[in-house]
Amino acid sequence: MNTVLPPLNxxxxxxxxxPVRVLQYGEGxxxxxxxxxxxxxxxxxxxxxxxxxxxxxxxxxxISLLNEQDGLYTLYLKGIRDxxxxxxxxxxxxxxxxxxxxxxxxxxxxxxxxxxxxxxxSNTTEAGxxxxxxxKLESHPPDSFPGKLAAFLYHRYRHFDGAxxxxxxxxxxxxxxxxxxxxxxxxFQYASLWGIEEGFEKWLEDSCTFCNTLVxxxxxxxxKDRIGEIWRELGYKDQLVCEGEQFHLWVIEAPESVHRxxxxxxxxLNVLFTDNMxxxxxxxxxxxxxxxxxxxxxxxxxxxxxxxxxVEHPVLGPxxxxxxxxxIIPTLDLPLAELEQFANDVLDRFRNPFVRHYLxxxxxxxxxxxxxxxxxxxxxxxxxxxxxxxRIVFSLAALIRxxxxxxxxxxxPLQDDDWVIDFLNSHWQQCDGSEDSLEKLVxxxxxxxxxxxxxLLEVPGLKALTLRYLYSIEQNGMEKALHxx
Numbered sequence: 001m002n003t004v005l006p007p008l009n010x011x012x013x014x015x016x017x018x019p020v021r022v023l024q025y026g027e028g029x030x031x032x033x034x035x036x037x038x039x040x041x042x043x044x045x046x047x048x049x050x051x052x053x054x055x056x057x058x059x060x061x062x063i064s065l066l067n068e069q070d071g072l073y074t075l076y077l078k079g080i081r082d083x084x085x086x087x088x089x090x091x092x093x094x095x096x097x098x099x100x101x102x103x104x105x106x107x108x109x110x111x112x113x114x115x116x117x118x119x120x121x122s123n124t125t126e127a128g129x130x131x132x133x134x135x136k137l138e139s140h141p142p143d144s145f146p147g148k149l150a151a152f153l154y155h156r157y158r159h160f161d162g163a164x165x166x167x168x169x170x171x172x173x174x175x176x177x178x179x180x181x182x183x184x185x186x187x188f189q190y191a192s193l194w195g196i197e198e199g200f201e202k203w204l205e206d207s208c209t210f211c212n213t214l215v216x217x218x219x220x221x222x223x224k225d226r227i228g229e230i231w232r233e234l235g236y237k238d239q240l241v242c243e244g245e246q247f248h249l250w251v252i253e254a255p256e257s258v259h260r261x262x263x264x265x266x267x268x269l270n271v272l273f274t275d276n277m278x279x280x281x282x283x284x285x286x287x288x289x290x291x292x293x294x295x296x297x298x299x300x301x302x303x304x305x306x307x308x309x310x311v312e313h314p315v316l317g318p319x320x321x322x323x324x325x326x327x328i329i330p331t332l333d334l335p336l337a338e339l340e341q342f343a344n345d346v347l348d349r350f351r352n353p354f355v356r357h358y359l360x361x362x363x364x365x366x367x368x369x370x371x372x373x374x375x376x377x378x379x380x381x382x383x384x385x386x387x388x389x390x391r392i393v394f395s396l397a398a399l400i401r402x403x404x405x406x407x408x409x410x411x412x413p414l415q416d417d418d419w420v421i422d423f424l425n426s427h428w429q430q431c432d433g434s435e436d437s438l439e440k441l442v443x444x445x446x447x448x449x450x451x452x453x454x455x456l457l458e459v460p461g462l463k464a465l466t467l468r469y470l471y472s473i474e475q476n477g478m479e480k481a482l483h484x485x
Contacts, residue, residue, distance in 0.1 A: 005231055008238040010070040016043065016093045018051030020114055025057045025122035025145055027066055027098065029221040033244035035121055035173065037075055038269055040094045045267035050119075051096035053111055057124045057145045063098035065239055071095030074238045076223070076230075078354040079246035085353060086246055101148060105140040112156035115166070118261065120149070123173040123215075131186045137194040146183060150190035157203050167207025169258055173215045177281070180210040180253070209258055214251040214281050216288075218355060219244040247349050253277040279334050286328050287339070288346045289373040294391075295320050296359045296366060297398035301407050301478040307357040311350045315482060319391060321347065327389035331380035363402070364415045367451055370399055375452065379459070388461055394485055397469035398478070400445055404428045423448070435471055442467045
């Protein structure tokens with residue numbers, strides 16, 4: 001007999017009744033699996049006692065569904081932790097209400113009058129933090145996220161008559177460089193566009209704190225292919241089930257005063273406060289993204305399809321680990337123990353049995369990715385060691401070979417800008433496989449200043465070593481070429 005499962009709401013599960021201290025723009029999977037989970041854990045472990053009001057930042061979203069479930073949802077965290085495969089779930093209950101400013105603008109502005117509100121958090125995609133000169137203060141609501149936020153903060157400023165203790169700590173999570181600085185700049189643009197009195201700008205400057213951040217957690221989201229099985233396991237129907245990996249990292253560049261108000265590390269969370277987040281951004285780009293980009297052409301030409309298969313492979317696994325430990329980490333400036341721990345966490349994430357991450361999906365725009373994620377490690381290694389990082393150079397040779405567009409007798413579905421593919425294709429067409437023709441190809445690629453923004457032919461020995469590796473790949477195939485280095 002089929003059991004009829006009840007929908008998740010506060011009649012089915014316990015619901016915490018908390019004061020709203022956090023306003024959150026965005027109700028998507030990432031914020032619910034990252035920020036709301038962090039606040040939930042802080043509430044449970046250190047009595048942070050903070051509820052969240054969630055604002056739907058665009059006209060279509062999940063707010064009505066969130067309200068139907070009384071802000072409740074189940075989060076599954078799956079992956080490797082401390083060397084062990086972990087699959088766990090918990091009910092997240094910190095969200096107190098959902099607000100749709102398109103259907104209830106007055107309710108949205110009413111939140112600005114909440115004296116206990118302290119934090120404003122957002123994740124409205126990379127395109128969300130942008131100025132729109134068509135936004136108007138009298139719009140209900142302004143279209144852009146920064147426009148909505150400017151109107152909200154201005155209403156708060158006026159309601160509390162510019163009280164200095166009613167400013168907010170603003171923590172954007174959008175994946176753009178120096179996101180807090182950018183958002184602050186746009187809010188001042190709106191103040192100017194709308195002709196708001198100077199007192200508001202002074203209040204923004206003196207009473208509000210804008211934090212730059214770096215966020216990191218893979219969130220696959222709603223597991224629709226297994227949802228029936230999950231509901232039966234839970235005993236209720238949860239339309240907002242979310243899945244994420246075990247690993248999480250939140251780097252927040254902010255004054256010590258913000259750290260005191262948001263002491264997440266006391267709850268055992270990987271939230272780092274710093275006065276300079278750039279080393280952490282560099283660490284992530286060079287180690288995590290750099291390892292991804294370095295492995296793709298080598299592993300794909302070897303005949304491997306996924307990240308997990310790569311790091312568990314008896315030959316490719318050591319290749320990736322050695323690139324990170326011997327050629328990337330020595331170019332970074334954070335303490336060695338921190339870098340090695342981060343690298344170990346990254347490799348655990350690559351081995352996550354619950355995530356099937358295809359190399360060909362990472363291969364999108366591989367040339368520009370190599371330029372931003374891997375080339376800085378190559379150049380800094382040369383600068384510090386006076387020698388070439390052989391494995392990174394091998395990856396560069398493999399990248400050139402990858403853009404030949406064929407591997408193991410099959411076409412590679414190259415995904416890149418047309419001018420990038422056309423450049424490499426035209427030079428490969430002129431190549432007959434001889435060492436002389438490959439040398440001309442390597443010269444063209446290393447001298448490609450439009451991509452590299454520098455002439456790599458000027459790096460001592462790089463042309464000769466790249467040519468040697470590319471010739472070996474062409475003559476012997478990837479497996480033997482990799483064995484030879």
